[in-house]
Amino acid sequence: MDFAIFLVQLLNGLQYGLLLFLIASGLTLVFGVMGILNLAHGSMYMIGAYLMWYFVQLTDSFVLAALLSAVIALLLGVVIEKTLINRLYRRNHLDQVLLTIGMIFVFNAMQSLLWGDDPLGVAVPGWLSGSISLTELVEYPVYRIFVALLCLLLAAGLYLVINRTRLGMLVRAGESNREMVECLGIDINRLYTIVFGAGVMLAALAGVVSAPMASIVPGMGEHVLISCFVVVVIGGMGSIKGAFVAALMVGIVDTFAAVLLPQLSSMIVYILMAVILIIKPQGLFSS
Amino acid sequence: MKTRTLYRGLSSALLGLSLSCSAISQAEEPIKVGIMLPFSGVYAALGDAGRNGLKMALAEHASDLHGREIEYIEVDTEARPERAPEIATSLMSQQQADFIVGPVHSGVAMGMLKVLRNKKPIVIIPNAGANAATGPWCAGNVFRTSFSAWQPSYPMGQVALDRGYKRVVTMSWNYGFGKESLEAFEESFTAGGGEVVKQIMVPFPKTEFQSYITDIASMKPDAVFVFFAGGGAVKFVKDYDALGLRGKIPLLGSGFLTEGTLAAQGEAAEGILTGLHYADEISNDANRNFRTAYETRFGKPADLYAVQGYDTGLLIAQAVQQLKGDISDRDALIKVMEQSTIKSPRGDFHFSKAHNPVQNIYLREVQDGENRVIDIAAAGLEDPARGCKL
Structure with a gap:
């Protein structure tokens, strides 16, 4: 592997990792603050991608479609929290798993009824469609660099909101002691609704920006959910910082293993996870 | 459902009768x-x-x-x-x-x-x-x-040779059908003097193809032959195009690469050559x-x-x-x-001894979002039915 190719692979790994972070951040946020294990998180990613496809057909505008999809996802998150999830706060994880697995089936069936089972695709918008030559053969599409930067921006935004705002303070307080937050006169239910809605929107946003790069197919959510859980477990359940570091690790390790250790490539991220859990059983940045 | 109940009723009513005159009840059932x-x-x-x-x-x-x-x-x-x-x-x-x-x-x-x-x-x-x-x-x-998995891929080895491709990378998901497709391609390709530089097997159902495609670019083969289908085919074709390999390293495949997926692949699929026993526009x-x-x-x-x-x-x-x-x-x-x-x-097709169709494999090229038949890659192709005792 010469140096130029090495750099391209590094870029591939970073880009994949950043996208993984975007999906995993919502999962870890919801778990960290609310203690809810949302297995239907992958479905939100799928819904984001399908909504994006639908609205691009309808409006013919990438930005408008992305905004519409994000808003609908946020509302969907709020409705799900208000009607279903809020029944589970006092129950154990097994009940949460049962409900959210059920939601996976419901969303998959809805996807099949609303949009059919054929693979769909969204074109890269014109203003992002160029590419940059990296080596004699390899080009890097501007859109994928855009997505990577957008993920970085969102990561920075999340960091600022959680560490520098009143809402973030409540989120952190809710993470460490929810009863105390309630005693201080904070409406914890409203906080939970906001956090869950934001979590759903982050996953859907990942689906939205993936739509032009991925294939929009039934089952795309479940596939991504597994990688997502690996990231959350490595990073430490509930830690946004952990999810960021872990997502980049998984992205880079997976990318290089695919080429350098093809026989191991299907299990390498799980090996990585096992090794990290042996050293740090709670994950890298668990609180 | 109604008719089924009716049949059930009919057949049980006729049961006694059918024991004595099976030829008649045969025509009724x-x-x-x-x-x-x-x-x-x-x-x-x-x-x-x-x-x-x-x-x-x-x-x-x-x-x-x-x-x-x-x-x-x-x-x-x-x-x-x-x-x-x-x-x-x-x-x-x-x-x-x-x-x-x-x-x-x-x-x-x-x-x-x-x-x-x-x-x-x-x-x-x-x-x-x-x-x-x-x-x-x-x-x-x-x-x-x-x-059979063998049929659409086998003729593509010759297609590659006819176009002067000598060094080819093959790639597929690591499961039975994918392996059989790559083997069939390799069989005719190496028999005609071609060399498979590398065979890449991607764990199923992984669709992160970018690193593999970057790897292919570093090897600079004359062409690439792949088997992917459905969502994987869409993702692969898009990644191949996004990393700039389309138009530089020709992409060949078993027909499923561009079957039912062209709308989703869009522009990225233009120029892909595939072999299959059917094309919409025959x-x-x-x-x-x-x-x-x-x-x-x-x-x-x-x-x-x-x-x-x-x-x-x-x-x-x-x-x-x-x-x-x-x-x-x-x-x-x-x-x-x-x-x-x-x-x-x-x-028209008929059956081989092993009961598999003996059929044409068409060579198709994606042009303007359609699989255009540009040639017959193999006429009346019969699967070798290795291991069949019929």
Whole structure:
């Protein structure tokens, strides 16, 4: 592997990792603050991608479609929290798993009824469609660099909101002691609704920006959910910082293993996870 | 459902009678066709198209069946191999199906055949391409109206050589059908002096292809041959284009790479060369009539899987017609089926000794979002049926 190719692979790994972070951040946020294990998180990613496809057909505008999809996802998150999830706060994880697995089936069936089972695709918008030559053969599409930067921006935004705002303070307080937050006169239910809605929107946003790069197919959510859980477990359940570091690790390790250790490539991220859990059983940045 | 209850009532009423005069009751009873296709999950669209095609053919030929009605018993396989033996057993033993049509997924096919090989029902496979089904696992009662994995890929080795490609990278998901496709390509390609520089097997169902494609770029082969289907095919073709390899390193594939996926792939698929036993635009009367009738009936364009289901229906209809409605003699039925020629939308085909279609493989190139037939890659291609004792 010469140096130029090495750099391209590094870029591939970073880009994949950043996208993984975007999906995993919502999962870890919801778990960290609310203690809810949302297995239907992958479905939100799928819904984001399908909504994006639908609205691009309808409006013919990438930005408008992305905004519409994000808003609908946020509302969907709020409705799900208000009607279903809020029944589970006092129950154990097994009940949460049962409900959210059920939601996976419901969303998959809805996807099949609303949009059919054929693979769909969204074109890269014109203003992002160029590419940059990296080596004699390899080009890097501007859109994928855009997505990577957008993920970085969102990561920075999340960091600022959680560490520098009143809402973030409540989120952190809710993470460490929810009863105390309630005693201080904070409406914890409203906080939970906001956090869950934001979590759903982050996953859907990942689906939205993936739509032009991925294939929009039934089952795309479940596939991504597994990688997502690996990231959350490595990073430490509930830690946004952990999810960021872990997502980049998984992205880079997976990318290089695919080429350098093809026989191991299907299990390498799980090996990585096992090794990290042996050293740090709670994950890298668990609180 | 109503008609089924009626049949049940009728058949039990006739039970006493049929014991004494079986020839008469034979003509009264419906022919039972068990359908084992996926109607939910990833392959739901394929199962649906196959069922539509099958029913359409049998409805069109209803008058040729010598008064025999068709009773369908439909079971959703969910494309889950572990369920296949149980469903197959139930269709054979409880439902007493005369024909069992299915499946889409090769893993399910193996599970089915484990139970049904050399048993009474006639099995007709309308899609699953595992070489084994008409290879080491072939059986007198098992027919296939689709293809073997070997068929669409084997001629592509010669296609690559004809275009002057000497060094090729091959790539596929690491599962049976993918491996069989790459092996078939390699067989004709290396026999003609080509060299496979690297064979890349991607864990199924991973679709992060960027690192593999970057790796391919670093090797600078003359061309790339791949097997991917469905969502994976869309993602691969888009990644290949996004990393700038399209137009620089020609992309060849087994036909599934661009089948039912072109709308999603868009511009990225232009110029891809694939081999397959069908193309939407094949210009013969059978195909034109079929496509018009299918679209009128189901409100959407026909695809490959509809064609394969349709041909399965034609095969059943022809056999019943030739035997004048009496399919009770199993050996005679198999013999008639073996000798039939199907006037398929893909062009006429007949069956090999192993009961796999002997058919043309068309060379198609994606132009303006369509698979254009630019040549016949192999005419009347017969699967070698390695390991079949028929």
